[in-house]
Amino acid sequence: MNAPDTGAFRIFQPFSEIIMAALAKAPLRYVVSPRDSMSSIRRHMSSVRPIEKLLIANRGEIACRVMKTAKKLGIKTVAVYSDSDRNSMHVALADEAIRIGPAASQESYLRKDIILKVAQETGSDAIHPGYGFLSENVEFADMCQNSGVIFVGPPSTAIRDMGIKSTSKIIMTAANVPVIGGYHSEDQSIETLRSEADKIGFPVMIKAVRGGGGKGMRIAMTADVFDAQLESAKREAMKSFGDEVMLLEKFVVDPRHVEVQVFGDQHGNYVYLFERDCSVQRRHQKIIEEAPGPGISWEVRRKLGEAAVRAAKAVNYVGAGTVEFIMDKDFNFYFMEMNTRLQVEHPVTEMITGTDLVEWQLKAAAGEKLPVTQEQLNLNGWSFEARIYAEDPNNSFMPGAGPLHYLGTPAPDTHVRIETGVRQNDEVSVHYDPMIAKLVVWGPDRNSALLKLRACLAEFNISGLSTNINFLMDLASHPGFIAGNVDTEFIPRHYDQLFKDRIPSHSTLCEAVMALVLSENVKNIAQQDPFLSQCGARLNHYLLRRVELMYKDKPYTASVISLGGNKFTVSVDGVDYHVTGKLVPRPDTNHTELVCDIQGNISKQRVLVNPAGVTLFTRDGSYEFGLPVPKYQTANLSVGGLGDAVAPMPGVIEKVMVEAGSAVKAGDPLLVMIAMKMEYIIKAPKSGVISRVNNKVGDFVAKNKVLVAFLDEE
Structure with a gap:
């Protein structure tokens, strides 16, 4: 067979013509006709042989997640990748990897024909679609079925019926599932x-x-x-x-978003694995999930589960699926939609049930029966999942992209899972979803699981781009969230508490100064650029230094007197502090720890010092201090004028609504950007006349680039 793309790259030796010829003589899998009854479909499907080689038609975290289970089961794995993912983690984990096209998902991960051709050429028995991309694509499921490749998911008829929301409402009403x-x-x-x-x-x-x-x-x-x-x-x-x-x-005001994990096999067996609460969202997308749902009684839990199973049976569902409900304040619930795939938040269900849903998926796709009955499933403890995103919560959760210069995580164990597809120095690409990782924790009850979540978030340390970690820490510490009083309006309702200004205390400033002074990087900065060095002078036999730091564009100044033996006097706002400090490298990790004694109060936190500044990773969140940049270094930077419309994040221009000479009012739409698979309308920051539009449809633009310039006012 021909390669799907010229210049295709393969890790390990490709299959030879002899092997492909032998495979061609192997018995063909049963191809289902639209006229077949469900009983005959199940009879033939259940005879499918075990999966020996699996292609994962996805990237990032979910591709890595599927590969780990496949390797545990002894299944060989094939990765597909775009040009921007050549050196990615999922490619490194796979036994074999094939290039499928350019970075844009429409030309790579959404190319059904190329991905299926790769599966056939590599001798893959099955394709796991992960979530997103082709996971709920009816045509792709049909193509796999008709070509004899197992699609690790439900029948295409189930995807079709539940994928069209109007059709699904009719089916659910007939199945006695509550519908809004x-x-x-x-x-x-x-x-x-x-x-x-x-x-x-x-x-x-x-x-x-x-x-x-x-x-x-x-x-x-x-x-x-x-x-x-x-x-x-x-x-x-x-x-x-x-x-x-x-x-x-x-639209139900202040609803809860509660979903039920269901699973079916090819033999007509179904179970529900209890519920997840995914109410806390931004931009209508989940940000933190938990299982089970807070405040839900066992009676309501049973009704939810039984309704979800009725939904799955109504479409002859096979594999892992999620039935999503809207729940009001009185615990009445209504069908919203069914996701006919594995969910992003499936790990919290695995944590409270002791299951591996990907293993169940692969075995169900191979024709095996469910390993348990409903009566054998037990709910044990509580689990939270926090989604770590490259985004700026203080700027309407605008997604970001860029390199992960530093990545430190809590130590994984049986109660802490870190699901990710990136490593330190990897790039978060503008072409795909901005999720960096999922932090999943378990505890015997909700309070202990929440304490574990907060502690692990404090140890999830990233530098190089904006993230939502500080926001997640504030969210998980909010009294309303601790009490379990959650709904989809939780974030806007508590906006003032969740988006309060972080002002570094004198102690935090002392710690930042100590990290900078103690680090050898200070010497490097002084040698490389005299304008960035800290000015110092001898005061008797002591060394006096003046340290300038920037935090969120606000300058802070401290003076430091070295007393010898790692002892210092640090003065902040005219207040003197006696400080002892030392940096402790952790050779088994990439962490450096700062131990600081300020007036007898000892603190410990991870720190990162580089030529740009110092970052403190404290128990209350991270503080990133920059060093002042001399004017000669910023004189030639290209920035927008006052009132010009600039790109709030990297992205691609989707639509342009204005042209040079157009008169607009403040708030009028100027153009539409697509970034991280989301649409953003760029509006006029002021009323005026447009002098120029700098980009056309299809252009990629960087963050802070001037998109639309205005004529200067007289």
Whole structure:
């Protein structure tokens, strides 16, 4: 067979023509006809031989996760990768790796034909799609089935029925699964959608029928914003799913998002593995999940589970699936959607049930029966998952990209899992989701699991790009979250407490100064650039130094007198502190620890010192201090003028709405960017006349690049 792309790179020797010829003579797997009954489908599917070689049609964290279980089972693994992922972690873990195209997912990870061809050429028995990309693609599941390659997922009919939200509502109603009211019909004229929204009553949720992950979803709080929200939802849905058909639902105020993990085999057996609460979200996307759900009684838990199993049976589901519900304050719940794949948050379910859902997936796909019955499943303890993202919570959670200059994590053990697809010095790419890792913890009860989560977040240390770790620490420490009073409006409701300014204390400043003074990097900075060195002078037999630091663009100054023997006097705002400090490298890790005694109070934290500044990783979160940059180094930097529209993150221009000479008002849309698979509307920062538009559709732009410039005011 021909390679799927010229210049395809393979790790290890490819299959020879002799082996491929032998494989061609092997008995073909049963190909299902649309006319086959489900009983005959199950009879033939259950005879499928065990999987010996598995292609993972994904990247990053989930690809690594699937590979670990496959290797545990003795299954050989094949990775596929785009140009930007050539040196990625999932490629390094695989037994074999094949290049499938350029960085853009439409030209690589979404290329059904190329991925299937790679599976056939490498002799892969099965394809695991992970989540996202092709995991819920009906056409891809059909292509695998028709080519004799096992698709590790449900039948394509189940994906089709549950992937179209209007169809799924009808099926769920027939299966006696509670469904919330709304409009799910084919007439998509704007007049009809406006009329139906008025009938439902505002606020109304607008959702893409093929949507998921918050994409193609908008909320119209009032009728006057309905048209704009509808257009934005359609645009994003077309970009993400190639389909702009929408449904409307009544928006439940302050709901909980509760989902149930279900599993079915090819023999008609089904179980539910209890519920997860995923209520705390930003941009309609989950940020922290827990299992089980706080405050949910065993009676409600049983009703949730049984409704989820009815949903799975209604579509003859096979494998791992998740039935998502909206739950109100009185624990009434309504079907929202079914995700016909493995979920990002599946590890919390594994932690409380002692299962490996990927192992179950692979064995179910090979025709094996479920290893347990419902009665044999036990719920043990509590688990949290925190998603570590490259994003800026203080800037509307804008996603970011860039190198991971430093990555330190808590030590994994039986109660702490770190699910990731990156290593130190890897790049978080603008082309894909900005999730860096998932931190998963377990405890015997909710309080102990939450304490474990906070402690591990403090040990999850990253430098090089903005992350949400500090925000997650504040979130996990909020009294409302500790009490389990969660819903989808938790973050906006507690905005003031969750987004309060971090002001470094005198103790924190002393620690930052000590890390800088004690580090050998200070000498390197002084030797490389005299403008960055700390000025010093002899005061009797002591050395006096003046240290300048920047924290969130605010300058801080301290004076330091060295007394010898790692003893110092540090003066901050005219207050003197007696300080003893030392740096302790940890040779078995990449960590350096600062031990600091300030007026008798001893603190210990990881620190990172480099030419740009010093970062303290404390129990209360990280503090990143920069060093002042001389004016001669910033004189030639290209920055936007006051009032110009700049890119808030790296991304690709999707749509341009204005041109030079256009008169706009503050807040008018100027252009649309796509970044990290999300759509962002760039609006006019002020009223005025546009002097130039610097980019066209399809252009990649860096963060802070001037996109639209305004004429200077007289």
